[in-house]
Amino acid sequence: MNMKRILPLFLAAALALLAGCGGKKAPEPPAEDPQPSQEQPQEAEGASALGSLASFTAGTLDGGTFTQDDIAARDVTVLNFWALTCPPCIAEMPDIAAFEKALPDNVAVVTVCLDGYGSEDSVREILEDAGFEGVTLITGDGDLLDLAGNLMYTPTTVFADSNGALVMTLSLAACGGNGGGDAQPSGGESQPAGDTQPAGDSGASGGTVYYLNFKPEQDPDWQELAKIYTQETGVEVKVQTAASGQYETQLMSEMAKTDAPTLFQVNGPVGLANWKDYCYDLSGSALAGELSSQDFALMDGSSMSGIAYVIETYGLIYNKALLEQAGYTADDIKSFADLKKVAEDITARKDELGFSAFTSAGMDGSSDWRFKTHLANLPIYYEYEADGIGDTDAIKGTYLDNYRAMWDLYINNCTCAPTLLSAKTGDDSVAEFVTEQAVFYQNGTWAYSDVADVGEENLGMLPIYFGVGDEAKQGLCTGTENYWCVNKNAKPEDIQATLDFMYWCVTSDTGLEYLCSGDHMGFVIPFKGNLESTNLLVNIANDYVAQGTTSIKWCFPTMPSEEWKNVLGSALTAYAADQTDANWETVRAAFVDNWAAEKSK
Amino acid sequence: MEKSIKRYFPVFLGPTFLAFLIGFIVPFLMGLYLSLCDFRTVTDAKFIGLGNFVRAFQDGGFAHAFWFTALFTVTTLILINVIAFAVALVLTREIRGTNIFRTVFFMPNLIGGIVLGYVWQLIFNGILSRYDLALKISAKYGFWGLVILICWQQIGYMMIIYIAGLQSIPGDLNEAAEIDGANGWQRLWNVTIPNMMPSITICTFLTLTNGFKLFDQNLSLTAGEPMKQTEMLALNIYNTFYGRVGYQGVGQAKAVVFFILVVSLGLIQLKMTRSKEVQQ
Structure with a gap:
């Protein structure tokens, strides 16, 4: 290896990196004269910190094996670590391919696709598109596995000499590596760098x-x-x-x-x-x-x-013990009709049972989003599904009758008179639920710590059955x-x-x-890196998905504005206080007419 | 003496003027400019001309808020001043414990508006819930709730001003009127009230502008519910500015209109009551 050979290598790598990540620049390679590490150990120190490739066995994309002997066969082996989920890696692949073709025989370019195992077809497709004809590894053990674990970013390219010692690494702040633990994207040779900011240790550079x-x-x-x-x-x-x-x-x-x-x-x-x-x-x-x-x-x-x-996921959180006391189990509730039957039966026997079906649907600002936003998501979701759309400038309100039926159920079977709902807060609802004054409480996974007091064994969550479509398949609302x-x-x-x-x-x-x-x-x-949850409500939500129900998507981020939600909330409150058709017409107008009005602004 | 005043006036005036400049003049001028801009944050604005004012006047909610505020202001102006004046008259008589009463009446003024709003919300809802009603279900309840709250809060303050005014009326005027045969009402209308005009000017000015500027209590007591029917001007501006995407400029334009409105009403009122003041 001499300077003449290594120089175009830098240029090619730098170009590849430039192409990688939205115009971000490559960090300066650390060594001016990257000789094998035995001769110039101090310059390779950063690279060797990642590990070495002295002993390993890897599986190639074509089903062959690749070991330290293959590394020993060349003066220098260039290993490009990349991933299918890393667009910049894929973007730089054509450059890697061109680079590979331009190199003499004593240098090999090998790519290592970190998530390629099991997705071989996708890997092949990307490599073919890029024109890469060299070896690609998709499995590995020993030193290769350790090295991959130490990487902080993809793409990272490492240069190994014939002994498997790492001479140099190049990488950029592109996609996260599969390095776990407390990998800090700062310091060392693999610093993130961008065109707008100086590369450097973030602690030292004073960013806050x-x-x-x-x-x-x-x-x-x-x-x-x-x-x-x-x-x-x-x-x-x-x-x-x-x-x-x-x-x-x-x-x-x-x-x-x-x-x-x-x-x-x-x-x-x-x-x-x-x-x-x-x-x-x-x-x-x-x-x-x-x-x-x-x-x-x-x-x-x-x-x-x-x-x-x-x-996050929301639905009808319920108290199993109370539901049983009322003579039902969750299996009795498989549709809106069932829910209505159970709720109305509980209301009829309210004095005898000593609790109500629903917690107060508080329309105070601390709680009204549960209805003006979360409950309102259901008619929007079903309308989007029916029309095969994901957003609209003019909602039709196809399922507003279901919304009304649900709202009627909530407000007429709760702990207080519907006229009082405007004064009820989110805290009131929680308190009613944990002090066992009501069976059902519409809220989501985030409320777990609030409701955990009723005891894990008593907590359950049901879908908000809405009386639309195949309700047996209806899941919770997740998004x-x-x-x-x-x-x-x-x-x-x-x-x-x-x-x-x-x-x-x-x-x-x-x-x-x-x-x-x-x-x-x-x-x-x-x-x-998501860990398995210890949040009971989250696990219930996962169970629903595992049972093959269809989760209701969160469509409310497409609601036209906060104003739209507020107007709807006020209309719901007014309707709760006086449940006339005229007042429901106000709700309908707030839902349908105001949607178009707010979207056009 | 005069010379040293001339020399040192910046030392005495400077700090106050600086505070006034930073706390009022600069934000005010910025606000004027921003009302002509499209912006998200106040430091990053794009000039667009008078469009914000057009949109502000097209907003039906703004007009409703104006009329609601006007009605509220007239109601509270009359109630607060009449009651405060009456209380002041009573508490300047020789009654035992007047000082305790004065203190008690004045105390509500020391509580912040937001707290007052929430406290009164609990009180009102506590009473209304006995009849299965709540404050926020009708604009009528909201209106009278606000009136009661503001009266409770401000009567004590105005009372203090009236008491000060009453105490400054020379006793011989009333005595002379009494000797001339004037009865109690005649003395009140022809002696006391004309002499009280400076206090009345101050109190009506304060209640008028306070009524128009009311914000905290409105926010915490009703928050404009139901359906924005109890939303007053200041709250409407706040909701426009903070509550709606892309409406910051409109909110600012409304604030400028609001400023002009309050200032002109205040000036008209000052002119009207000043002309009735008498020199002793």
Whole structure:
């Protein structure tokens, strides 16, 4: 190897990396003269920290084997680690292929597809498209496995000499690696780098994170997590939580400040419309590479403006013991008609039983979203399904009669007179449920810690049967309206620190523990590192999916505006107080007419 | 003396003026400019001209809020001033414990508006629930709830001003009127009230502008429910600004209109009551 040979190699690699990730630059390769490590150990130190390739056996895409002997057969072996879920890797593949063809015989290029096993056809297709004709590994053990585990990003390219010692690595902040543990995307030779920010250790470069959190229930956990992260990395993380219902207000004033939040949240496409000019394009980020499905990215054209960080489910939470006391089990409730029968029977025997069917459908601001948003999702979902659409400018209100029937059921079979609902709060509902004054409580997985007091053995969750279609197949309502966005206008080092923090949250053991464990936030997260939940409601939700029911999608992020929801909520309250057809007409107008009006604005 | 005042006035005036500049003039001018802009955050705005004002006036909710506020202001202006004046008259008589009563009446003023709103919401709902009713189901309940709350809060404050006014009327005027044979009503109408005009000017000005600017209590007591029927001007502006995507500029335009409205009403009222003031 001499400089003449290695120079075009750099250029080709740099080009490949440029093509990789939305214009991000490659970091400077660390060694000017990358000789084999025995001669220049100090320059290869960073690379050898990843491991070596002295002893391993790997399986190739074509079914053959590849071992340290194949490495020994060449002066230099270039290994490109990539993944099917990593678009930048695929984008740079043609360059890798061209690079491979340009090299002399004493150098081999091998690609290692980290998630290729079981998806061989997809791997072949990508490689054929790219024109890559060399060897591709899809399984491996020994040193190769260790090395893959130490990688922080894909794509990463490593250069091994004939002894299997690693001479140099190249990588970029593209997609998250499969390295687990507390992998920090900072320091070392595989630093993330971008065109807007200097590559560098985020702690040393002074970036800070300011997260404006949406979920008050999880505030203490975020505060702790931030503290731990600061202890581990020295990067300051400030978490502030908006009061319930005050997020947009607070975001608006915080964003105007010099020290604006670097990490904030939008609630889907409608929220994004307000903030899209502030959203950093997350495509190609390490975090995006961790997503378990691209469905959880919130796109604004080709820009990945937001990434969902929690998947949630809601339905009718019920108290098994009370239901049995009333003479029923969950098996008796398989449709709206069943639910109505049970609820009305409980109401008829209310005094004798000592409890009601439903908790009060509180229309106070702390609770009205359960009906103006979550319950209203069902007629929207079924209409979208019937029409085969995902959004509309003019809702027809096909299933509003079902909505009315459901609302009637809630308000006429609850713990209080329907006229009192406007004064009932979310706390009232929870209190009624845990003090066993009511059997059913419409809410979701996030409410687990609130309702856990009734005892795990007593907790269950039913779908909100709506009287539409095949109700036996109806599942719970599952989706997300919580998307992380990174503030584009923040300082580059702060953006980098924020990306690092988010990545850490969804990959490190501590971060995952806090996000997923029932003792902490209890989230189901749409990232590869998601842990099995200890949240009972989440597990019930999983059971429903396993039983083959169809989950109801969250269509409410397509609701035209907050204004639309508020007007609907007021109309529902007015109707509850005086259940006339005229008042339902107000609800219908708030639903249908106001939809068109608000969408056109 | 005069010379040193001339020399040192910036030292005394400066801090206050600076505070006024930062806390009022600058935000006010920014607000004026922002009302002509399309913006999401106040530091990042795009000039669009008068479009926001057009949209503000097209909003039916704004007009409703105006009339609701006007009705509320007239009602509270009359109630607060009449009752506060009456209480002041009673508490300037020689009664035992007037100081305790004055303190008690004044105390509600020391509680913040948001807290008052929630406390009264509990009280009202507590009473109404006996009849299976709630505050937020009818605009009528909301209106009178707000009136009761504001009266309770402000009567004590106005009372103090009236008491101060009453105490400053020279005793010989009433004495002379009494000797001339004037009865109690005549003395009230022809001696006390004309001499009280400066206090009345202040109190009507305060109740008028307070009524128009009412926000905290409105937000916490009814939040505009039902169906925005009890939404007053300030709350309407707040909801427009913060509650709706892309309406920040419209909210700002409404705020400018609101400012002009309150200032002009205040000035008209000052002119009207000032002209009735008498020199002692």
